[in-house]
Amino acid sequence: MGLLSPAIDLEAPKKEALRNRFGDTLAELGATETDLVVLDADLACSTQTKRFADKFPDRFFNQGISEADMMCTAAGLAAVGKKPYVSTFALFAAGRAWDQVRNTICYSNLNVKIVPTHSGISLGEDGASHQSIEDLALMRTIPNMTVIVPADAVETDRIIRWSLQVPGPMYIRLVRTNHAVIHPDDFELEPYKNQVLRQGSDLTICATGEMTYHALLAAKHLSERDGIEAEVINCTFIKPFDTDTLIKSAQKTGRVLTVESHQFIGGLGGAVCEELCAHHPVPVKRLGTQDRFGQSGKPDDLFKEYGLDPDSIYAEAKAFVASGR
């Protein structure tokens, strides 16, 4: 797999909410996978686990507003052979229930899939109290945990199907928004591989989640307007990180820009720096919330405010290349 399909129109992409596809895929898988159980903490209508709950009420557990309890309950279900998928907002999954995820799920290496649907600043109007900008860092440091960020609805579907077959704890980070679809319908997931969606030689842009679409659009404009060719890697697998793809690209381009709807500390930017430092040091620039909390606003306005919209990424990339570093 690789390279963006020519059928994808970056200027006017089809849009679909990742969480809707998440709910639909779970509901479909529930028919054949009888050990699949789903837990939510009073957000089933937001996370769309309701789509599973409506079809399989006996295998859906609404734990109420008790995220810590929910995580350990899921661990108990996994300990007797069930395959629990747990959803809530990312802040409550990774933040509020961190100790439970670490001690009861990951330390016991239990087969619990944590799929928060509202991560990063695109959660929007509810503001900083609900916007998780630390969850990748929090989850990435726990032994046994796998951390995955799908870029769109199609990739979400493939990740959920694949994850059901792979034992062990995973954190699969989704977003709230109705988001651009950048993968074709026949997309096949290559597990643990971060896809190069666009080839280039002037810089590497490592983007994750909804930022991958923004990076692709920025790269298109860099090429069209400035003749700058950016290589874009869709960093789906944050942990274990796909070091090979990163290093090959960095060897070619000599500089790496990271983009995430997350703190610029400890998440994708952190992972990229760790790998580059160890294997192939090159200049890096990290885009994310620059040690600031989020705030209320419409997602697109927030992306602009925090420098994570396609135009801001374009400008940063152009300046980075022009700096000659």
Place this chain on the structure above:
Amino acid sequence: MTESAPPADLIKNAKALPADTTTVDVDALSELSRKLRIDILDMIFTAQSGHPGTSLSCIDLLVCLFGELMQHDAKRPDWADRDRFVLSKGHGAPALYAILMHHGYIGWEEKPTLRQVNSNLQGHPASKYVDGVDISTGSLGQGLSAAVGMALGLRLNNSPAHVYCLIGDGESQEGQIWEAALSAPAHKLTNLTALCDRNSLQIDGNTEAIKPLGDIGAKFEAFGWNVLRIDGHDFRQIIAAGHRAKAWSQETDKPTMIVCQCTKGKGVSFMENEAGWHGKAPNAEQYEAALADLQPDVYYQRLKEAN
């Protein structure tokens, strides 16, 4: 209200307890408990680290659970329909290891390795290392939720297995205990029995002086549980309550909590009711004095006097 009432008064639901525990060999159970108390002290003394007070407090409960109440088989640790036990108060690990050694889950040769590098006997129970530990515990407040999850899963599997979970009274200062306490009746769990080791002491002192827990049983009743109150060192009461809990849950569609009045450090005179022995290993002199207390003549004489 503290729960320091005399045992007879504790059995508030005495009518709920079946009288007939005449087939129980109390002397054998008592003797096993005495020996396992020595094993607990051996482990903690060798490691020079661990929690004697809490382990001695709950060992009589574990003897009854693993010996009389639970369906399990050390030769088949993966038996799908085995009863499950979650030690939510994970610092009682030495007591759990002692009973698991007695039943053959852990080899006796591992006894001196408690808390040593690369030992299976971690400071707090870890499922990765020990058969018979189904989920790792240690960070307080989490085990009861896990037990709820196990009970939900076993019910979905149409398994006859029953889940037992032992929580501490101090542990019940963790909010998550009360999240799980709400959750279990909400799911109408009848295959879950919780026990609370009510010894009224925590690391820094008396639970009632630090964050009063009052009548824990009344709190669980208010949260929708059946509640039994027993003397946690009386084998007949423990076993009768265990049997009654299962039946009562079936009759009522509710989980059952057994509040067990226990003595922290039970069996070692100078450790009894002393918060200072929560997480401290005895030195050589103290270890010898403890062993002397656990010799049959002294031990049984003291038990007799206590009753």
